[in-house]
Amino acid sequence: MNRAASLFLGIFLTFTFAWVGLVLVPYFQFGRVTDLVSEDTGQTLPPPLSGLAQRGHEVYAAQGCVYCHSQQVRGETQGSDLARGWGARRTVARDYIGERPHFLGTMRTGPDLSNIGRRQSSAEWHHKHLYHPQTVSPGSIMPAFRYLYTLRKIAGEPSADALHLDGADAPPPGWEIVPTPDAKALVAYLLSLDRSYALPEAPTD
Numbered sequence: 001m002n003r004a005a006s007l008f009l010g011i012f013l014t015f016t017f018a019w020v021g022l023v024l025v026p027y028f029q030f031g032r033v034t035d036l037v038s039e040d041t042g043q044t045l046p047p048p049l050s051g052l053a054q055r056g057h058e059v060y061a062a063q064g065c066v067y068c069h070s071q072q073v074r075g076e077t078q079g080s081d082l083a084r085g086w087g088a089r090r091t092v093a094r095d096y097i098g099e100r101p102h103f104l105g106t107m108r109t110g111p112d113l114s115n116i117g118r119r120q121s122s123a124e125w126h127h128k129h130l131y132h133p134q135t136v137s138p139g140s141i142m143p144a145f146r147y148l149y150t151l152r153k154i155a156g157e158p159s160a161d162a163l164h165l166d167g168a169d170a171p172p173p174g175w176e177i178v179p180t181p182d183a184k185a186l187v188a189y190l191l192s193l194d195r196s197y198a199l200p201e202a203p204t205d
């Protein structure tokens with residue numbers, strides 16, 4: 001075989017192996033995965049997002065939360081995610097079936113958020129945290145997302161959504177700090193993040 005032919009064969013085999021490994025094998029492994037209906041509860045798994053949470057999913061993407069937070073829980077043999085309390089089980093392909101884009105993430109500057117809705121189910125906590133992380137999580141290095149909140153004059157009754165802030169964060173008398181529609185949607189999305197349901201390929205016990 002002359003040198004040009006062996007070079008061509010080498011390149012061809014390199015690309016073929018890569019294609020088999022990165023396209024064909026995953027296709028046969030995951031190509032037919034669908035959501036399923038739980039026999040116990042009749043609920044669709046993974047549960048579909050509400051309209052507001054779906055909108056929050058877009059805010060999460062736009063704010064770049066994925067640059068610091070992953071949404072994937074590794075199994076016992078691959079890391080200490082379960083021991084850290086980030087989930088009741090490892091996450092699997094089916095958990096992301098309806099999500100476009102999914103937020104598996106690669107960076108963990110902050111904790112994994114796969115199950116944050118279960119771990120922290122208070123909307124008030126999330127709003128305070130986004131407004132000024134250090135007030136609810138001392139020493140936090142997470143940036144504040146204050147521009148997702150509005151300072152406005154109280155007209156008549158104070159809003160039921162107003163944040164209860166103390167100290168330097170407290171608004172001047174007669175004023176209140178309320179979440180924008182984007183902040184409300186983002187918190188609805190965070191509260192929806194609960195992947196603690198059991199799947200056949202990832203049981204919880």
Ligand code: HEC
Pocket residue numbers: 060063064065066067068069109110111113116119120133134137140141142143145186190
């Ligand atoms: C620059 C990195 C960075 C970015 C960007 C970031 N975070 Fe964080 N986040 C952190 C760190 C660090 C912590 C841990 C300290 C704390 O609780 O504040 C954290 C904690 C959290 C927690 C609490 C997790 C727990 O287990 O208690 C939530 C919820 C959260 N972030 C949501 C968000 C959302 C939503 C966004 C996007 C709007 C975001 N973060 C963007 C770094 C980041």
